[in-house]
Amino acid sequence: xDLGLKDRVYIVTGGSRGLGNASAxxxxxxxxxxxxxxxxxxxxxxxxxxxxxxxxGVASDNADPAGPDRLIAAARAQFGRLxxxxxxxxxxxxxxxxxxxxxxxxxxxxxxFLGAVRLARTxxxxxxEGxxxxxxxxxxxxxxxxxxTISNGLRPGLAGFAKSLANELGPRGIRVVGLLPARIDTDRxxxxxxxxxxxxAARTANxxxxxxxxxxxxEEFGRTAAFLLSPAASYLTGxxxxxxxxxxxxx
Numbered sequence: 392x393d394l395g396l397k398d399r400v401y402i403v404t405g406g407s408r409g410l411g412n413a414s415a416x417x418x419x420x421x422x423x424x425x426x427x428x429x430x431x432x433x434x435x436x437x438x439x440x441x442x443x444x445x446x447x448g449v450a451s452d453n454a455d456p457a458g459p460d461r462l463i464a465a466a467r468a469q470f471g472r473l474x475x476x477x478x479x480x481x482x483x484x485x486x487x488x489x490x491x492x493x494x495x496x497x498x499x500x501x502x503x504f505l506g507a508v509r510l511a512r513t514x515x516x517x518x519x520e521g522x523x524x525x526x527x528x529x530x531x532x533x534x535x536x537x538x539x540t541i542s543n544g545l546r547p548g549l550a551g552f553a554k555s556l557a558n559e560l561g562p563r564g565i566r567v568v569g570l571l572p573a574r575i576d577t578d579r580x581x582x583x584x585x586x587x588x589x590x591x592a593a594r595t596a597n598x599x600x601x602x603x604x605x606x607x608x609x610e611e612f613g614r615t616a617a618f619l620l621s622p623a624a625s626y627l628t629g630x631x632x633x634x635x636x637x638x639x640x641x642x
Contacts, residue, residue: 404451404476404510410616413610417613427439527569528549550569570634
């Protein structure tokens with residue numbers, strides 16, 4: 392299936408690793424051009440080189456107020472246009488309600504919530520009809536995940552913002568979509584499994600609760616993200632797409 396991504400230009404934040412990187416690879420494979428960002432200049436430069444000549448890397452922290460303008464300027468300078476953005480943010484510190492400090496909450500709010508809002512708002516001002524804004528969120532939008540209290544608090548609010556933005560931008564022909572990953576086999580998920588003290592047992596227990604009986608592969612998530620960002624999904628907006636192997640049982 393031709394997704395219509397050839398020569399379209401996207402920004403992918405958090406594109407040097409994890410789900411952002413998987414999404415970047417899927418977009419590039421279908422002909423898109425990318426600006427990927429990450430906090431570490433060496434890492435993001437290496438990741439862009441691995442993606443090939445149609446990608447550039449820009450060191451930028453999602454919490455940096457100047458970051459969105461810098462990323463958009465890079466897209467226009469390198470590729471002459473911008474068609475969309477995928478906002479992927481590293482997960483906040485794990486912990487329970489009694490454990491997480493004010494400092495951890497503040498840092499997570501700046502990066503996970505306010506940083507994402509700022510990126511989306513800035514991109515919305517630049518995009519024209521056919522543009523798209525995507526958010527990588529979490530299955531915690533629908534159901535809290537034990538041990539991830541900060542994420543449980545912030546991700547649902549960000550999903551609400553995304554749905555509001557979809558309503559506001561729809562008349563301009565700009566779409567807004569969200570992706571809700573559950574157990575995808577990334578470094579982040581392996582780290583969370585290890586917190587239990589027995590990563591292998593934690594994985595086995597989690598897989599038993601997934602109807603497909605396995606963790607998702609990053610490339611499976613990436614292909615879903617590429618589809619939702621593509622013109623092939625041109626009548627999809629305001630949706631929150633679970634990428635979870637069937638873990639969410641409700642409608």
